[in-house]
Amino acid sequence: MNSKKLILIGLGLFLTNLISAQYNNLWIPDTLSGKSFNLVIKDTFSQIVKGQQTITAGINGKFWGPTLIIQKHDTVRMNVLNKLNDTTTLHWHGMHLPAVMDGGPYQLIPPNTTWRPYWKMKNQAGTYWFHPHLHEMTMDQITKGIGGLIIVRDSAEAALKLPRKYGIDDIPLVLSDRSFTTANQFKSVPYGDSAMTNGVLRAQFSLPAQMVRFRILNAAIERSFNIGFSDNRDFYVIGSDGGLLSTPTTLKRFLLSAGERVEILVNLTGMTAGQILDFKAFNSTLANNIPGGENFPNGPFASAIGKKDFNLLHINIINALSANEIKTVPTTLVSNIYPKAADAKVTRYLSMNDSTGLTGILGPNAFIINHKLFKYGFNNYTVPLNNTEIWQIKSTSGFAHPFHIHDVEFNILTINGVAPPAEQAGWKDVILVKPNTTVRFIAKFDDFADANHPFMYHCHISLHEDEGMMGQFLVTDNQSEIQKTPTGTVSIFPNPANDRLYLSANFNWNEVYYVKITKPNGATVMMLPQPEEGKAIDITNLKTGLYFLSVIQKGFSQPIVVKFVKE
Ligand SMILES: [Cu+2]
Known part of the structure; x- marks a missing residue:
């Protein structure tokens, strides 16, 4: 071999390394399985950018937390130890449980305190999550990295031919974004300049040339992600917030808003080892009134990736794990039985509004629900225990807001009077309500909540929620007032x-x-x-x-x- 050729090979290797050096390997959170879970929330440091480490907070680790794998019908016991210097809460997002276990803004965990909620898992197989919900501090504590995924498994899901090898062909993808100070520290801002997947900037991962499942969570403060693939291939939505759909639905784009989850299948069969593919956010096509679609040149809502397309995961194709891996999408999934509109005892009318003039803790620009700021101790609704209800959310706001309600998974009846698209027709707990839009959903409320521990509904943009775009409700069979002095011993x-x-x-x-x-x-x-x-x-x-x-x-x-x- 002559020296010229050697130099060329050397240059080639150098370039290959340079290209892969653009990317960081995707981190896959560890799993914890069983019925009892020890979770320690603490302040720590994490190497996210080159150089100085970033001050972060994590659960049992340096950023984010473990993925909890739970069987439906099991009674799960959580031992949550708060080792932060601040009070926090840990909300089990999407879980159907008594309000006293819910981890909302009323279930405060002071520093050095162990909180031990437990509940019977009634949710069906799906992807859920947990995150802090301390009023006025939610954005800061989520920004630091506190959170984790919950994967619920059940027999109906287990009977389907779906990829479920965690971290191999069943990939958890937690999407968010962060901005850094010159000293590599997180800025607590609604929009970050860099996309982050599972806590990793410019993430890359190797995936086998077969059917692969993504469990995607939007854990960002405000940004929505209009997900799709660089070659505009089809993907198949199989699950929404509260579990599997009845049948898969084929899409090229899906708009995932803060707090929302989606499970998709992507068919990599036929690709060859060494090929690449990018999983992206196509946010350049979003309207200005959709979170992430603004293109402010400066100010608090400007960011380097506002109204732009950007990468979420660089995929390196490797050989299929074996010849008999899954190559096709199931034609049907699970049979979902939703409450019927005729069974609804009441329709509640809510509105999302711009609050011109009302001053919240973060200034006079807060968005609100029902023309009121959230107030600790003020109850907005009392739902009779076991009631089936229709909630109508009408937006008079100039901006889109992801509406989230605790305790229940709901089923959307209509969006502006028409049935929702197939990908939103399953069980949901977050729905992006766009300007001039009215969403009607139905849910059954069968978990107890009193004034000491109410359930919440709110905008899942943490900034808006912290500003007071939130309300609370009770679920009770006993309308009597809370008494003061107990008589028992x-x-x-x-x-x-x-x-x-x-x-x-x-x-x-x-x-x-x-x-x-x-x-x-x-x-x-x-x-x-x-x-x-x-x-x-x-x-x-x-x-x-x-x-x-x-x-x-x-x-x-x-x-x-x-x-x-x-x-
Ligand atoms: Cu909002």
């Missing part, structure tokens, strides 16, 4: 205690709504929503000393307080 044994604590009450245990353990200085160390009767409270991790244990009875605002000593 609670006893603790053993006392002093070493590792396990048992409680008994002189009233029906089902009335126990909340148990909280605090130190004499008032600092909370443990929060136990609706602890089960006869089940020991594990206090192994408490330091020795005196503690106060408060029991809140359903329907009362003041707790019953008893003391105990940890030996």
Whole structure:
């Protein structure tokens, strides 16, 4: 071989490395499976850009958190320890559960406190997530990276020929965007200058030449992503927020808004190893009033990728894993039974508005719902337990807002009077309501929520939510007012205690709504929503000393307080 040829080969290798150096390998979050999950939220550092590390927050890690894999019908127990310096909350987005377990803005977890919610998984197989929901701090805490995915599995999904090898042909893709200071730190802004996939800038990943499944979450603060592929190939939507559709639907573009999830199949069969493909956001075609479609040259809503097309994942094709991998899209998926409009007991009329003149914490430009800013302690609706209801969301705002409601998965009846497109006709918990648009959806409300722990509905653009574009509702079979002073008594044994604590009450245990353990200085160390009767409270991790244990009875605002000593 002559030297000229060697130089050319060397140059070729150099260029290849240079090209791949543009990209960073996609990070796939670890999985946790089972019925009990330990989640530690903490401040940390992460190497996101070259040079100085970025101050981040993560769950059991440096940025974002593990993917929880949960079987339908299992009772799951969460041990959430807040090691941040600030109070936070952890909301189980899309989960059908009692409000006291929901992790909304009323279920505060102070620093160094363990919160132990539990619930029976009623959701069907699908992609859900969890994230902080501390009012006025949601945007900051999500920006730092706190969150994680939940994959629910069930027998109906397991019976289908779908890719489900996590991280191999079933790929979690968490889309967001960030801006950095010159010192590589996150800016808490509605729009970032760089797209981020699973916490990675300019992500690349190798995918086999076969049918591949993407579970895509929009975890951005404000931006929507108009997803598609660089060669404009078809993809197949198989699932929306609350589970699989009845049948797949073929698309080239899908507009995914903040908080929303979509599951798609992309058929890479027939491609050859070494080929490349880009998964992109085609945001240049978005209207100015769609999040991400603005093209401000400067100001708080300007960003380098506003109204532009940009990459979300650079895909390097590798050989199919075997000759008998899935190559076709199923013709049908699951049979979904939605509530019927005729079963609705009431229609509630909500509107999303521009609040010219109303001043929120972030200034006078807040968007609002029903012409009111969110106010702690103010209840907007009381839904009778087990009611089927139609909610109509009418936008008078000049900007599109992704409407999200807690507790239920809903089914869209109409958008501006006509049936929704197939990809939005399944179970949903977020819907982008565009200007001059009216969305009607139906849902059944069968989880309890009282004024101590209400459910929320809000715009899922965290900035708008923090500004007060939110409301709350109760779900109750008992319309009576919350009373102040409880009459019951609670006893603790053993006392002093070493590792396990048992409680008994002189009233029906089902009335126990909340148990909280605090130190004499008032600092909370443990929060136990609706602890089960006869089940020991594990206090192994408490330091020795005196503690106060408060029991809140359903329907009362003041707790019953008893003391105990940890030996
Ligand atoms: Cu909004």
